[in-house]
Amino acid sequence: MLHSCAVSSFVIRCAAISEQKELEALQWRASLTNAGDRDALLAHPDAIELSIDQIAAGTVFVSERNGSIVGFAALLPGADGDVELDALFVDPEVRRCGVGRSLVDHCVQIARMQGFSALCVIGNPHAHDFYSACGFNIVGTTETRFGPGLLMRKMV
Numbered sequence: 281m282l283h284s285c286a287v288s289s290f291v292i293r294c295a296a297i298s299e300q301k302e303l304e305a306l307q308w309r310a311s312l313t314n315a316g317d318r319d320a321l322l323a324h325p326d327a328i329e330l331s332i333d334q335i336a337a338g339t340v341f342v343s344e345r346n347g348s349i350v351g352f353a354a355l356l357p358g359a360d361g362d363v364e365l366d367a368l369f370v371d372p373e374v375r376r377c378g379v380g381r382s383l384v385d386h387c388v389q390i391a392r393m394q395g396f397s398a399l400c401v402i403g404n405p406h407a408h409d410f411y412s413a414c415g416f417n418i419v420g421t422t423e424t425r426f427g428p429g430l431l432m433r434k435m436v
């Protein structure tokens with residue numbers, strides 16, 4: 281199937297609770313494309329979990345095109361008064377169309393409206409170039425259950 285890659289054809293809205301399983305399935309598809317993470321994920325399937333509470337709180341945002349969800353992002357209160365980008369996943373079929381960047385932009389707007397000054401993320405090293413392109417800087421590193429993570433931060 282051919283995809284229109286125009287970012288204007290994507291709409292961002294809050295996720296619905298009824299979409300929890302669909303979003304977790306998207307997270308699986310997206311995460312399994314990160315070379316090297318696949319075996320660890322398959323060994324720890326509980327790592328892919330999107331909480332109903334987070335959706336109900338209105339802090340999970342989906343990008344949709346023609347009625348299909350193609351990506352989502354989730355926010356959580358972060359450390360030091362920042363807000364944390366807790367999840368960001370784009371369907372492998374719709375990569376490099378600007379969906380990820382537009383979800384980050386949306387989260388930046390939300391963070392700004394809520395009075396935060398920075399958005400932080402524990403970035404998968406596979407996503408380093410993406411986060412750099414979106415204006416995040418590395419401020420440290422951390423260990424996650426799947427290996428090293430990049431602490432990245434972007435002023436909003």
Ligand SMILES: CC(C)(COP(=O)(O)OP(=O)(O)OC[C@H]1O[C@@H](n2cnc3c(N)ncnc32)[C@H](O)[C@@H]1OP(=O)(O)O)[C@@H](O)C(=O)NCCC(=O)NCCS
Nearest residue numbers: 310369370375376377378379380381403404407409410413
């Ligand atoms: C990381 C991810 C969210 C990016 O989503 P995306 O919609 O493909 O990204 P965008 O199209 O908005 O990319 C914006 C810019 O980021 C950079 N970028 C994105 N993917 C890249 C890649 N694989 N390699 C290098 N640069 C990349 C580019 O500069 C790109 O702009 P360009 O396409 O005009 O060159 C997506 O690849 C994904 O879901 N990966 C698997 C899950 C994951 O690792 N999530 C992050 C968890 S911390």
